Amino acid sequence: MTDEQAYWAAVRTVRLGVADLLDSLTVAEWDAPSLCRGWRVRDVAGHLSSVPTITTWSMMRVGPRAGFNPNRINTVVALRHGSRPADQIVGAIREHASERHVARVLDARNCLFDAIVHSQDIAIPLGREFAVPAAFSREGLERVWAMGWPFNARRRLAGLRLTATDTDWTVGAGPEVAGSALSLLLLLTGRASTVVDSLNGPGVPSLSN
Structure with missing residues (x-):
């Protein structure tokens, strides 16, 4: 997609679709393992809810705890946001579905594939289908x-x-x-x-x- 508007429209579509999927899950499904090793479904959802609003500073604050390893930092943040009540996580995804902000240490070009892949990390182990154009x-x-x-x-x-x-x-x-x-x-x-x-x-x- 060379059109920036089309790109962000796609991001919004996937984010809102994930929110709808999450709304359909049972309590047990929220706490089920996702395809991401060590992450529950709610942790994947927490990650997706945090991407549009997280700051570089908030990521760096967990650096010492995560040994300054980018993957571990990502996990700490995901688990923290995933610990919130389900309705708050879904609400945050919906509220910021159109947001184009990303932290400086992240890359806006990753927002679409990140949302797509994580939609499948949630859906596939639960036996759900999440269609993606x-x-x-x-x-x-x-x-x-x-x-x-x-x-x-x-x-x-x-x-x-x-x-x-x-x-x-x-x-x-x-x-x-x-x-x-x-x-x-x-x-x-x-x-x-x-x-x-x-x-x-x-x-x-x-x-x-």
Whole structure:
């Protein structure tokens, strides 16, 4: 998406969709494990609720506790926001769904794929479906493939040709791995074991190596 308005409209759509999904969950589902290791569903939701409003300072304050490790800082913040009552978390997601702010240490270009991937981190282990337009997932693929750390997708999946079956996105060279843009986005962000059964092509066996 080269249009900034379209990008943020997509972010808003996914955020509001996640809020609707969360509203449908039972108490037990809120405390169920998500696809993010060590995070409950409510912690993923807490993370999503914090992204539009968190400041660099509030992230740095937990730095010593997290050993100044970015992933641990993210976890501390997620668990803190996830500990709030469910209605407050959902309310915050809805209230700030249109917000374009991100902390200086974050990157606004990550907001869309972050919301998409975390929607699946919530939905998939609960046996729920959360549909994402292929165009939104394609935007996420472009970003994750280009960004390097923390997913290093280009390096991890070197030697494979990745092809989306529902939009015009293909990268790499070698044995093909084909699937929906959403499945490929989950693959690129380190969730291969979750989506491997939805992928096709001669390159798929190498994903489990």
